[in-house]
Amino acid sequence: MDQSPTTILETRGLCKRFGGVHVARDVDFSIRQGEIHCLIGPNGAGKSSLFRLILGGYTPNSGSIHFLGEDVTRLMPHDRVRRGMSVKFQVPGIFKDLSVKQNLVISFQHHRHGQDLDATIARVLDFTGLAEVAEQIAGTLSHGRQQWLEIGMAVGAEPALLLLDEPTAGMSPEETHQTGEMLKTLNAQGVTILAVEHDMTFVQQIADRVTVLNFGQLFAQGTVAEIISHPGVAEIYLGVSDD
Numbered sequence: 001m002d003q004s005p006t007t008i009l010e011t012r013g014l015c016k017r018f019g020g021v022h023v024a025r026d027v028d029f030s031i032r033q034g035e036i037h038c039l040i041g042p043n044g045a046g047k048s049s050l051f052r053l054i055l056g057g058y059t060p061n062s063g064s065i066h067f068l069g070e071d072v073t074r075l076m077p078h079d080r081v082r083r084g085m086s087v088k089f090q091v092p093g094i095f096k097d098l099s100v101k102q103n104l105v106i107s108f109q110h111h112r113h114g115q116d117l118d119a120t121i122a123r124v125l126d127f128t129g130l131a132e133v134a135e136q137i138a139g140t141l142s143h144g145r146q147q148w149l150e151i152g153m154a155v156g157a158e159p160a161l162l163l164l165d166e167p168t169a170g171m172s173p174e175e176t177h178q179t180g181e182m183l184k185t186l187n188a189q190g191v192t193i194l195a196v197e198h199d200m201t202f203v204q205q206i207a208d209r210v211t212v213l214n215f216g217q218l219f220a221q222g223t224v225a226e227i228i229s230h231p232g233v234a235e236i237y238l239g240v241s242d243d
Contacts, residue, residue, distance in 0.1 A: 008031050008161055008192050009066070009192075010031075011030075011050075012064045014027040015061050016058055023046045024060070025217045026217070027050060027216070027218055029218060032208075034187070036193045036195070037194050037207065038195050038203045038207040039210075041213035045213040045216070045219075046214075046217075048165065051163065053065065054085075056077035067085065070083070081157075084159050084161060085161050085163065086159035086163070087154060087162075087163040088150050088151050088154040094138045094149055098138060099134065100135070101121060104152065107156055112156070120156050121156075124152040124156050128151065144171045144175035147167060148179070151182065155191065158191075160192060161193075161194065162186065162191050162194070163195075164183075165196045166198065167179060168199055168202050173201075208223075210226075212233050
């Protein structure tokens, strides 16, 4: 694949194995600047492994990862964050004994100071709908609000690329929809988003493009409509059988 000006992230021939098990096998994958891209597939397809390779949690056996035109294959996770990646994992990584506002202070204090820090916190509280509970202990929030707090913690640094690992896990349908609208607002503000997700209703709400993995390999890629109508995807992912 050629690196184009509109490509923010690209993997080339990416391979990762643990013993004899390949969790990523010759994966050529790209995300366009400004899109919301969803990564789906059955359990064990390699979604989380690709996610960790992109973030630097795993080192590939071969292949490369390019972010904003730079080879970041061997960079540590914190160096990728400095270059504009941010992440929210499935399980909220908040400080449950601290207030909502204190969580945001800790997240932003290394790159925001003084009035800039205060303004960033106010903006994130407003964006996530958490201003009214800013002084509340984070661990007492509902599950959905804890997820929104961590999304806020991830976007305060204004990342170029936001990576989300099942951001709606455990949410009610209403919270899921609200999260989708939140992500579309972020995207409209210029944040490119990659989300690992199982909820196809949510994928249909937010995705510009969808990539399907199966057994560590790229199986299909296209618009939501193309993926839903793909007979092979229906078989491996949506549970369609010949019965």
